[in-house]
Amino acid sequence: MSQICNICGKGVDFGHTISHAHNVGSRRWNPNLQKVRVLTDGKVKRISVCTRCIRSGKVQKAK
Numbered sequence: 001m002s003q004i005c006n007i008c009g010k011g012v013d014f015g016h017t018i019s020h021a022h023n024v025g026s027r028r029w030n031p032n033l034q035k036v037r038v039l040t041d042g043k044v045k046r047i048s049v050c051t052r053c054i055r056s057g058k059v060q061k062a063k
Helices: 051-056
Strands: 013-018 024-029 033-040 043-050
């Protein structure tokens, strides 16, 4: 499953973990995605949406 918000397009961010001894390893930051039942074009769909889009009201949840 791809880690991309279907509303805003927010995705994974990459970087490094660096220890005190400066040992470097790869890591990734995943967005906080939730599977939500959404009302779009009069139909109910299940999409993955980041919590910022849910909180800001960019999504109309289906009841």
